[in-house]
Amino acid sequence: MTSCTPIFQLFYGIKTPKQLNDQRIIQYSEKFNIPLTDNYKLDSSYVIFLTSLDTAKFKVEIKNHNQPLQALYYNGNGQLESFQINCYAGGFPNLHWDRDSIFTTFPPKEQAPIDNIIPLELLLKRLQPLPQTNSFLIKNYEYVIIVFWSRFMGRQSKRLIEVVQENCKLAKGYNVKIIYVNTDNLFVFTDNENQ
16 A cells, blocks of 8 residues: 555645654554553564465465454464455555445444454564563463554554454454554655665
8 A cells, every 4th residue: 555646645645754762652542542451563573484384385475464454353262263464455645445345233234354464473473662661471361362453553543443343342252362463664664665
């Protein structure tokens, strides 16, 4: 989505990716109603891992996991059970996350194809906690949800966060942990590599 034409970016509210220090990430987190205790940023080792995979075998999976907006629902075994990304949401001028009512159940219905290239344990090793982040034990939760968001995706990030938070209200009887992962710095790095 960062390679979209400027007019397309304007309609969706997409900004140019910029490097953010921890304080700026925290400021945007507060604006997007992200609990600071569940706040992380994505480490550059994530891209290194994705690019190490066989592109002939995992082309679609690599593309899907390299999107700026994602909601990954992992079950208690650390396996991906539901996967939402901006490419499959559709909609204009806002992404339509609940297209086909996929968020009316917990976990949400399938949107993007489920794969197993990034198990939960591997993904958690590629997250960097921010100053106010609290540690947690995976074994205490039946579901761990990872939400990739960014400043540069503006209102589209905020809308995804709201949809996931609302969806978690349907998780009656489950212990659920939502982790919010800022991806701005990763896309600054990626954009610079592509120029």
